[in-house]
Amino acid sequence: MKQILPLYFIMGSQDCKLDPAFTLTEAIKGGITCFQFREKGPGSLQGTEKVALGRKLQRICRESNIPFIVNDDIELANTLQADGIHVGQDDMPIEEVVHKFVGNIIGLSVHTVEEAKQAATHNIDYIGVGPIFPTGTKKDAKKPVGASHIHTIRDAGISTPIVGIGGITKQNAHHVIQAGAEGISLISAISMSDYPQLAAKQLKAILTLA
Numbered sequence: 066m067k068q069i070l071p072l073y074f075i076m077g078s079q080d081c082k083l084d085p086a087f088t089l090t091e092a093i094k095g096g097i098t099c100f101q102f103r104e105k106g107p108g109s110l111q112g113t114e115k116v117a118l119g120r121k122l123q124r125i126c127r128e129s130n131i132p133f134i135v136n137d138d139i140e141l142a143n144t145l146q147a148d149g150i151h152v153g154q155d156d157m158p159i160e161e162v163v164h165k166f167v168g169n170i171i172g173l174s175v176h177t178v179e180e181a182k183q184a185a186t187h188n189i190d191y192i193g194v195g196p197i198f199p200t201g202t203k204k205d206a207k208k209p210v211g212a213s214h215i216h217t218i219r220d221a222g223i224s225t226p227i228v229g230i231g232g233i234t235k236q237n238a239h240h241v242i243q244a245g246a247e248g249i250s251l252i253s254a255i256s257m258s259d260y261p262q263l264a265a266k267q268l269k270a271i272l273t274l275a
């Protein structure tokens with residue numbers, strides 16, 4: 066599990082400055098280790114258009130052996146036979162997700178130490194901790210917790226693999242890794258770049274040094 070988490074790219078068409086398939090292809094060339102399809106919020110595709118984009122992006126991931134994870138939508142994850150699903154505290158109960166998606170990667174969002182402790186009692190593969198820094202991408206994001214929050218979770222004895230999320234850029238990514246996370250997950254630092262391959266490469270280089 067830990068080897069797929071270092072540079073975890075998340076996006077949907079609503080997040081992209083350039084064409085989504087091109088953005089993903091370039092991000093893969095730049096060294097991302099995992100991809101989450103998160104078609105959600107203002108401007109996102111719905112229905113058959115969402116499924117078609119998901120299929121297209123999944124094909125791109127498969128060609129390069131990059132795990133393809135679906136955000137929120139269990140039905141889509143099943144339809145596409147995705148490699149995994151990511152859910153939050155307010156989505157489908159985690160017990161149900163674990164039951165329905167057995168044998169696949171399962172990620173859960175966590176904001177507090179208590180939620181991280183709860184998460185550790187379930188058979189999940191990683192937790193997404195955030196928002197670490199202020200983010201403009203998710204309008205209903207909670208208050209930023211800072212990278213030290215990852216330290217606090219580790220100090221509470223939780224060993225579940227962690228990815229930090231929220232406002233992570235090449236300027237602050239090293240704080241997240243130094244605080245004890247296995248990886249960084251991010252949207253706009255790559256999806257809004259004019260050069261997604263370069264953006265991913267630069268982030269990868271920072272991870273190597275951190």
Ligand SMILES: Cc1ncc(COP(=O)(O)OP(=O)(O)O)c(N)n1
Nearest residue numbers: 136137151152153154174193230250
């Ligand atoms: C890796 C990762 N971590 C956290 C999230 C956020 O999930 P959630 O809280 O359910 O919010 P939405 O993404 O569904 O708006 C994530 N998607 N990925």
Ligand SMILES: Cc1nc(C(=O)O)sc1CCOP(=O)(O)O
Nearest residue numbers: 195196200202231232251252253
């Ligand atoms: C999808 C998401 N979840 C968050 C959480 O805190 O759970 S923050 C976030 C948005 C991440 O986008 P960016 O990298 O552009 O800040």
Ligand SMILES: [Mg+2]
Nearest residue numbers: 137152153156
């Ligand atoms: Mg969710």
